[in-house]
Amino acid sequence: MDRKPTMTDVARVAGVGTMTVSRVLNESAPVSAEAAGRVYRAIEKLGYRPNEMARALRGLKSRTIGIIVPYLYDSFFATIAHAINTVAKENGYSVILTTSNEDPDSEFAEAQLMLQRRVDGLIVIPADGHRSRLSRAEFDKTHIVTLDRPVQDRRFDTVLVHNQSGSKRAIQHLINEHGHRRVFFIGLNKQLYTVRARFEGYRRAMIEAGLQPELSFKCASQEETSAILADVIREKDPPTAFFCSNNLTTRYALRALLDLGVRVPEEVALIGFDDFEFAEVLHPTLTVVRQPVYEVGRVAAGLLFDRLKRDEFPTAGNKVVLPVELILRRSCGCRPRVRHPNA
Amino acid sequence: MDRKPTMTDVARVAGVGTMTVSRVLNESAPVSAEAAGRVYRAIEKLGYRPNEMARALRGLKSRTIGIIVPYLYDSFFATIAHAINTVAKENGYSVILTTSNEDPDSEFAEAQLMLQRRVDGLIVIPADGHRSRLSRAEFDKTHIVTLDRPVQDRRFDTVLVHNQSGSKRAIQHLINEHGHRRVFFIGLNKQLYTVRARFEGYRRAMIEAGLQPELSFKCASQEETSAILADVIREKDPPTAFFCSNNLTTRYALRALLDLGVRVPEEVALIGFDDFEFAEVLHPTLTVVRQPVYEVGRVAAGLLFDRLKRDEFPTAGNKVVLPVELILRRSCGCRPRVRHPNA
DNA sequence: CAATGTGATGTACACGTTTGCATCCAGTGC
DNA sequence: GCACTGGATGCAAACGTGTACATCACATTG
Numbered sequence: 001m002d003r004k005p006t007m008t009d010v011a012r013v014a015g016v017g018t019m020t021v022s023r024v025l026n027e028s029a030p031v032s033a034e035a036a037g038r039v040y041r042a043i044e045k046l047g048y049r050p051n052e053m054a055r056a057l058r059g060l061k062s063r064t065i066g067i068i069v070p071y072l073y074d075s076f077f078a079t080i081a082h083a084i085n086t087v088a089k090e091n092g093y094s095v096i097l098t099t100s101n102e103d104p105d106s107e108f109a110e111a112q113l114m115l116q117r118r119v120d121g122l123i124v125i126p127a128d129g130h131r132s133r134l135s136r137a138e139f140d141k142t143h144i145v146t147l148d149r150p151v152q153d154r155r156f157d158t159v160l161v162h163n164q165s166g167s168k169r170a171i172q173h174l175i176n177e178h179g180h181r182r183v184f185f186i187g188l189n190k191q192l193y194t195v196r197a198r199f200e201g202y203r204r205a206m207i208e209a210g211l212q213p214e215l216s217f218k219c220a221s222q223e224e225t226s227a228i229l230a231d232v233i234r235e236k237d238p239p240t241a242f243f244c245s246n247n248l249t250t251r252y253a254l255r256a257l258l259d260l261g262v263r264v265p266e267e268v269a270l271i272g273f274d275d276f277e278f279a280e281v282l283h284p285t286l287t288v289v290r291q292p293v294y295e296v297g298r299v300a301a302g303l304l305f306d307r308l309k310r311d312e313f314p315t316a317g318n319k320v321v322l323p324v325e326l327i328l329r330r331s332c333g334c335r336p337r338v339r340h341p342n343a
Numbered sequence: 344m345d346r347k348p349t350m351t352d353v354a355r356v357a358g359v360g361t362m363t364v365s366r367v368l369n370e371s372a373p374v375s376a377e378a379a380g381r382v383y384r385a386i387e388k389l390g391y392r393p394n395e396m397a398r399a400l401r402g403l404k405s406r407t408i409g410i411i412v413p414y415l416y417d418s419f420f421a422t423i424a425h426a427i428n429t430v431a432k433e434n435g436y437s438v439i440l441t442t443s444n445e446d447p448d449s450e451f452a453e454a455q456l457m458l459q460r461r462v463d464g465l466i467v468i469p470a471d472g473h474r475s476r477l478s479r480a481e482f483d484k485t486h487i488v489t490l491d492r493p494v495q496d497r498r499f500d501t502v503l504v505h506n507q508s509g510s511k512r513a514i515q516h517l518i519n520e521h522g523h524r525r526v527f528f529i530g531l532n533k534q535l536y537t538v539r540a541r542f543e544g545y546r547r548a549m550i551e552a553g554l555q556p557e558l559s560f561k562c563a564s565q566e567e568t569s570a571i572l573a574d575v576i577r578e579k580d581p582p583t584a585f586f587c588s589n590n591l592t593t594r595y596a597l598r599a600l601l602d603l604g605v606r607v608p609e610e611v612a613l614i615g616f617d618d619f620e621f622a623e624v625l626h627p628t629l630t631v632v633r634q635p636v637y638e639v640g641r642v643a644a645g646l647l648f649d650r651l652k653r654d655e656f657p658t659a660g661n662k663v664v665l666p667v668e669l670i671l672r673r674s675c676g677c678r679p680r681v682r683h684p685n686a
Numbered sequence: 687c688a689a690t691g692t693g694a695t696g697t698a699c700a701c702g703t704t705t706g707c708a709t710c711c712a713g714t715g716c
Numbered sequence: 717g718c719a720c721t722g723g724a725t726g727c728a729a730a731c732g733t734g735t736a737c738a739t740c741a742c743a744t745t746g
Contacts, residue, residue, distance in 0.1 A: 004484075006732055017696045022734060044716060047481060052460045053405065054732035057396045058700050062458075064439075072428065078421035085415065085442060094460060096407075097440040099428060117437060138390060141347075150465070215465045254624045276621075281597045283626040349702060361728045365704060375722060397702035400731050 014042035025050060056118055058246040064094045064338045065304060066114035066248040068124045071191035075276060076247065076293055077125065080147065083297025084123055093120075100127045108133040115142060119303045126151050129193045140178055143307040147300045149193040150319075157303040157317040163194055164275075166289040166324035167201035167243065170271045173326060174241045176208045178333045184232060186225070187217035188324060191277050195245045198273055214239065225252035225260060233260060233268075241269040241332075248275055254282070265333040275327060284330035285321050291324045357385035358442045368393060377418060399461055407437045408647060410459035411467045413445040415577040419466065419590065419636055423490065426640025427466055434648050436463075451476040462648045469494050472533045486650040490643045492536040493662075500660040502639050505626060506537055506616075509632040509667035510544035510586065513614045515583045516669060518552045521612060521653045521676045527575060527582035529568070530560035538588045541616055545586055557582065568595035570604060576611075584612040584675075589657060590619055597625070608676040618670060627673035633651040634667045 016035055023029045024039045031039075036247045042048070056062035063186040067084055069077040071329075081097060088095050096114060100107035107127040111134060114122060120237040121143035126132045134144060135153040187195050199215060206213045216232075219225040232239060244250040250256040250272035257264060264270050264284055275290035299320055329332045354361045359378055367382045368374045369411045374382075387393070399405035410427055412420040417658040424440060431438045434578040439457060443450035450470040454477060464494040478496040513605060517590055524542035528545045528566060530538050549556045559575075562568040575582060575670060593615035600607060607613050617621075618633035642663055671677045 004419055008732080009368050014430065017736095018733080019696065022693085023695090026734085028734085029695095032694065035694080049455065049459045050398070051732050053396050053400045054701090055734075057394070057703090057732080058734045059701055060734075062396065072425035073418065074421045075421070078418070078424075079416045081421075081440070082415035082442065085440065090439070094439055094456065095441065097424070097428065098438065099425065100433070112392065113437065116392045251620060251624055258624065258626065277594060278619075278621040278625070281625065282621070283595055283601065294453055311625065350704080361703080362705095362726060363724085366725090369704085371704085375724065394702050397731090400702080400703080400733090401704045402731055403704075527743090549730080 001163060004024070004051075005048045005080055007048070009046055009052070010039065010042045010048050013046060014038040026231060028040060038118065038262065051186060061120045061308075062118045063092060064096055064117070064119050065121045065123065066096045066098070066111070066117070066119040068098055068100050068110055068114075070106055070125055070127060071101055072097075072099055074247075074272060076148075076274065079293045080125070080297040080300075083294045084301045087298055087301035087305070093305075100125075105132075106135055108136075115324065117140070119305050121145070121308055122323040123147060123300055123304055125149060128189060141313070143298050145304045145307070145317075147296060147324050148180040154316050155313065157300075157319070159300040159303065159320045159322065161291040161322045163197035163324070164201035164204075166326070167198040167245075167273060168205045168289070169201075169326055170273075170287075170289050171202050171205035171243060172209075172335045173328075174269060174271065174332060175205065175211070178241070180269060182237065182239040183209055183211070183241040184217035185213065186219050186244045186253055187215055188219055188245055188249050190217050190280070217253060219249050222252050222255060225249065226256040229256040232298050238241070239268065241271070244270065247272070247274045249309075250274075250286070250288075269333050270331045279327075279329065282331075285336075287329045287332035287334065289324050289326050290327045292322050295322060346389045347394075350391070350393070352389055353385045353391045357381040358387060379540045392453070403653075404463045406435060406462045407439055407460070408463050408464045408466065409454070409460070409462040410467070411441055411443050411450055411453050411457075411578065413443050413468060413470060415440075416443055419491075422636045423468070423643075426637045427644045430644035430648070431642055433601070436505070436648075443468075444549060445471050447474075447476055451479075455481065458482070462497050464488070464651055466490060466643055466647055468492060470582075471532065484674075486647060486649070486656075488643050488660075489649045490639060494657075495619070497659050498656065499651065500642040500643075501675065502646065502663045502665065504639065505667050506540035507544035507547075509669070510541040510616060511548045512544075512586075512669050513569065513616075513630075513632050514545050514548035514586060515552075516671075517586070517612060517614065517675060518554070519585070521582040523584040524554055525557070525580070525582040526554070526584045526586060528558035529562050529587045529596055530558055531562055531588055533560050535621060541588045562595060565595050568592065569599040572596060572599040573603060576605060581613050582611065587613065587615040587623055589616070590617045593617075593629070593631075599667065607674050612676045613674045615674075622670075622672065625674075629677035630672045630677065631670050632667050633670045635665050638665060641683040667673045 001222055003188050007018050011019050011129055015038060019033055020035055021039050023031050065088055069081060071077055085095050085318055096119060098110045100110060104127045111122060124144045125147045126149050132151050135319055144265055147159050150160060151157050171183060182313050185199055187199060203213045216228050218228060244253050262268055267329060272286055272288045275288045279286040303318055328336055350361050350364050353364050358381060362372055363378055367379050368373050396670050408431055412424060413562045414420055439460060439462060442451060447470045454465060466488045469492050475494050478602045484662050487666045490502050493503060514526055517526055530541055530542060532538055546556045559571050562571060584595055587596050605611055605647055615629055615631045622631055623627040646661055655686050671679055
């Protein structure tokens with residue numbers, strides 16, 4: 001009476017064979033209403049729950065997918081995970097989640113572990129490495145969808161956003177609407193795909209306007225960012241606008257400007273990539289390129305479940321690129337209408 | 344040649360019995376160096392990985408724990424999840440993650456599902472309901488640790504923070520150091536344990552100072568918060584300080600004050616509960632009660648793995664309460680030294 | 687009526703692993 | 717030489733479920 005009740009227990013109590021129980025549970029074959037009733041009562045009485053381990057072992061699906069993200073405390077990744085989890089639930093799937101800490105080796109190891117756990121599919125935000133190890137033979141028979149950053153392997157489905165055109169548009173806004181000529185790009189990491197793509201958009205916008213691209217990638221910490229901005233601001237003809245490649249650099253830059261006593265947007269304009277909740281609370285409110293974070297996660301999960309349903313391994317995966325949106329607030333110099341509550 | 348290699352395959356290639364392979368993998372019994380070598384080579388050659396499903400089924404542990412959080416896009420919960428995942432990895436465990444959407448029924452259903460998946464233990468941030476369904480008989484033989492919010496069931500281990508004394512100290516700071524007499528408490532949800540506890544600290548501080556507690560709980564959206572603050576600010580003798588019960592209300596309140604054109608801290612002071620990354624970037628920088636979020640997750644995971652190692656079900660669980668810290672910045676009226684980078 | 691289908695059920699086995707138990711070999715003490 | 721230890725190994729069973737197959741009653745068809 002200690003162990004969890006099993007299908008055999010249910011069958012015994014209901015006075016039927018184990019198969020009848022199985023058939024009732026899965027509706028895999030017709031069962032007489034009378035027998036089904038007895039089975040249901042027995043299940044209720046014993047508090048029986050099928051053992052998913054055994055089900056998975058028997059060769060069906062584990063009804064589990066794996067997610068690998070670089071970090072979880074980043075709101076971008078957390079939102080992605082939330083979206084995927086929601087879709088997984090809708091499909092009756094569970095989610096095993098882990099982090100790669102932006103390390104390809106760790107990512108590979110975690111993916112292997114997930115395979116040992118026999119996940120039916122994998123959604124990965126590839127770690128920021130030159131080439132991922134996910135393409136290796138071990139994963140030949142695994143459905144993989146990548147996210148946010150592409151991977152060389154053409155077999156995977158991928159979901160991206162229009163990084164390049166998004167940042168290009170933001171820069172053009174600064175140049176055309178506000179007359180900026182020295183716009184400074186704040187990067188984070190030369191390797192990171194998203195940063196490279198966003199830089200490329202920036203670069204093209206500048207070149208097309210006949211301007212000189214200026215950039216810095218050494219902004220991985222508050223200290224580095226503060227030091228660089230302090231130098232740049234002191235030049236005799238300093239930049240009049242900054243473009244931050246992501247959330248993190250936006251925060252670092254704002255903090256640095258605050259410490260330096262440089263007023264935004266009066267003295268310099270600033271646009272960030274990726275919207276966040278406090279962007280509307282900051283003073284000034286922040287103009288950003290917004291990417292549809294939740295949607296990215298949802299679409300990626302959708303692609304994975306499509307694959308799982310078909311269960312075929314095409315030689316070329318789907319590639320979905322979602323649009324981004326320039327949200328004009330005050331930090332770029334615009335004066336959008338502020339909503340005043342009932343007053 | 345299509346299927347994943349199994350232990351039997353390895354045994355055949357290595358010219359040994361399956362048991363020798365198992366023993367090599369688990370080091371559960373002595374194996375001759377010569378045989379072990381052959382096994383290792385066979386594993387390497389075939390790319391064999393043990394099937395965790397089969398292992399779990401055979402009655403050992405699933406080496407998987409479950410986490411249930413209300414939401415994932417909240418940075419507090421995401422950080423908790425990250426901490427737990429990190430500790431789980433250290434212990435060779437995987438993590439199944441899901442969300443309850445703050446709904447006790449959903450929480451119960453998800454917990455059941457996790458049991459079907461045969462998790463070895465469960466870490467739950469109990470959904471905001473009067474009483475959780477986690478105490479029911481179904482979970483008698485499951486190791487459960489709760490987090491952030493307590494549960495009636497004394498058998499569970501629990502990790503909390505000093506909500507009450509933390510908010511009391513913040514209020515006392517406003518009263519004693521800055522001379523405030525009308526301090527307004529901004530709640531969120533009467534049910535939510537953390538909000539109630541923080542309110543109680545506020546109430547006691549006010550009473551002890553001979554002041555009148557004033558509060559509002561109808562601040563679950565930006566609109567509600569804005570409307571209430573607009574009313575309150577227009578009173579003939581308006582509050583001179585606000586205390587926000589959590590991250591979300593802090594954001595709503597700041598936004599409302601910004602829209603109303605009320606300057607912080609010149610016209611009103613503000614302290615929030617729970618620190619966040621943008622608190623130092625806001626203008627003014629934000630005074631907050633900081634709770635050790637990551638640590639809460641780490642400790643909870645530690646408690647769970649202690650239980651798993653012992654594998655006993657005590658009648659009374661451990662209760663750990665971690666300290667919080669008042670971080671003085673500018674929004675309360677203090678003028679902390681600002682660090683100016685190399686200048 | 688024999689042949690054939692169809693619905694409802696049970697029996698055996700397989701999934702891949704680990705746990706008992708049995709086995710085998712070598713060395714030791716008498 | 718014999719029984720005994722003890723290390724190294726294999727065999728069968730079991731974990732809980734689903735698939736394949738067999739069975740059986742009964743209805744349908746010619």
